[in-house]
Amino acid sequence: MLTKYPFESLVTLSGLGEDVAKDPCWQKPERQRRRLSVQESNACDCYGNNVFKQCQFPGLGTVDRSSFLSSDVFKARQLISPVHQTYGDIFSINVMLSLMQMTFLIGAIAILLFVFQSAKG
Numbered sequence: 001m002l003t004k005y006p007f008e009s010l011v012t013l014s015g016l017g018e019d020v021a022k023d024p025c026w027q028k029p030e031r032q033r034r035r036l037s038v039q040e041s042n043a044c045d046c047y048g049n050n051v052f053k054q055c056q057f058p059g060l061g062t063v064d065r066s067s068f069l070s071s072d073v074f075k076a077r078q079l080i081s082p083v084h085q086t087y088g089d090i091f092s093i094n095v096m097l098s099l100m101q102m103t104f105l106i107g108a109i110a111i112l113l114f115v116f117q118s119a120k121g
Contacts, residue, residue, distance in 0.1 A: 005102035008090040019046050019055045020084055021091035030081075051076045 011017065020026045025033055025040070025047035033047070042048035046055035051073055052065075063075045 002102065002105065005098045005105075008093045009095045009098050011087065011090050012093050012095055016058060017083065017087065017091035019057055020080055020088070023047060023055075026080070026084055026088070046080065047077065049073060 023044050023046040025036060025044035028036075036047070038048075040048075042050065044050070046057060049069055051057075052060060052063075055076075057076075057080055059079055060076055063072060063079060065072050
């Protein structure tokens with residue numbers, strides 16, 4: 001539990017996934033993303049044909065490129081999608097709020113420890 005807040009802060013401060021977090025296509029639910037037209041998806045940096053030009057998502061350089069751009073874009077989406085589903089909400093968190101929550105949690109644990117030690121002794 002205590003590693004949740006530093007991990008979220010580290011991800012946000014490092015900029016990992018920042019392009020995906022700001023991309024209007026990735027902010028839509030998966031069902032709506034599947035229904036996007038070619039023009040709508042091409043307007044997005046990390047979802048359409050611009051994914052290899054404008055998106056700085058880690059791992060995109062490892063996608064095997066072919067002569068078919070649509071196939072390559074699909075591969076890029078397959079790379080980004082599981083990361084976005086698992087960690088999408090931590091790509092852009094409020095770091096100060098996270099720090100305050102972590103500090104409160106540590107303080108509450110320290111107070112409880114003191115109370116239990118006093119009751120024991």
